[in-house]
Amino acid sequence: GENVEQHPSTLSVQEGDSAVIKCTYSDSASNYFPWYKQELGKGPQLIIDIRSNVGEKKDQRIAVTLNKTAKHFSLHITETQPEDSAVYFCAASKKSGNQFYFGTGTSLTVIP
Amino acid sequence: GAVVSQHPSRVICKSGTSVKIECRSLDFQATTMFWYRQFPKQSLMLMATSNEGSKATYEQGVEKDKFLINHASLTLSTLTVTSAHPEDSSFYICSARDDGTPYEQYFGPGTRLTVT
Numbered sequence A: 001g002e003n004v005e006q007h008p009s010t011l012s013v014q015e016g017d018s019a020v021i022k023c024t025y026s027d028s029a030s031n032y033f034p035w036y037k038q039e040l041g042k043g044p045q046l047i048i049d050i051r052s053n054v055g056e057k058k059d060q061r062i063a064v065t066l067n068k069t070a071k072h073f074s075l076h077i078t079e080t081q082p083e084d085s086a087v088y089f090c091a092a093s094k095k096s097g098n099q100f101y102f103g104t105g106t107s108l109t110v111i112p
Numbered sequence B: 001g002a003v004v005s006q007h008p009s010r011v012i013c014k015s016g017t018s019v020k021i022e023c024r025s026l027d028f029q030a031t032t033m034f035w036y037r038q039f040p041k042q043s044l045m046l047m048a049t050s051n052e053g054s055k056a057t058y059e060q061g062v063e064k065d066k067f068l069i070n071h072a073s074l075t076l077s078t079l080t081v082t083s084a085h086p087e088d089s090s091f092y093i094c095s096a097r098d099d100g101t102p103y104e105q106y107f108g109p110g111t112r113l114t115v116t
Helices: none
Strands: A004-007 A010-014 A019-025 A032-038 A045-051 A056-059 A062-067 A072-077 A086-092 A106-111 B004-007 B010-013 B019-025 B032-038 B044-051 B067-073 B076-081 B090-097 B105-107 B111-115
Touching: A004 A086, A010 A019, A019 A086, A019 A106, A032 A062, A045 A056, A045 A062, A045 B105, A072 A086, B004 B090, B010 B019, B019 B032, B019 B090, B019 B111, B032 B067, B032 B076, B044 B067, B076 B090
Parallel strands: A010 A106, B010 B111
Antiparallel strands: A004 A019, A019 A072, A032 A045, A032 A086, A056 A062, A062 A072, A086 A106, B004 B019, B019 B076, B032 B044, B032 B090, B067 B076, B090 B105, B090 B111
16 A cells, blocks of 8 residues: 655744655555645645646645655745644545545744 | 535543534535544544445444444535544544545544543
8 A cells, every 4th residue: 555754743944944844655656645734623724736747836835846756745835934833744645546645744833 | 615514523422422423515525535533643544435325435443333434415424433432532534525626635624522
């Protein structure tokens, strides 16, 4: 089955700096890679996703890059703000099964 | 769009009783829904995949007789924790796959279950 690893587990950055979270996956058949933001006591919220037919996707301050050859993908948050503080999860899935395999999460703290 | 609700958001029950958690897709149809369990500061653990009109598929190690899943319509799936014990206390989260898109899943806000 699929194995998704996520690093780092915790990340602290100064407000205005960039944050990068990295994930690797094992199943080359995986073709969909979403990122979720989870605030304390709430369910995960989809913030950005990428499919295997593209290498990069950007939405305002958030971007995701995908390297299919190396089987890794990354989340980039620029100009971080305190409200970006949360736990971020990466996931991988195949359309055929659509089961999501989640990374272990990254707790991001943006220091004002 | 793409809103998933869960009810209740919090529930406290006594050991030995059963509790039902509802998951609804409010603005889209979802043939497939998923139930997750999350322990503090940990990732989401998939418990089962719920399919409308058919039996749920449970992950290895999840007792299907203890965690009853019913997906009676394209917008509603329920999880019933039967004969609850304190170790069942956890954060339960559902997600729904939008039938109109091939990939995306949208998560509910979660239900905090405490068994006393």
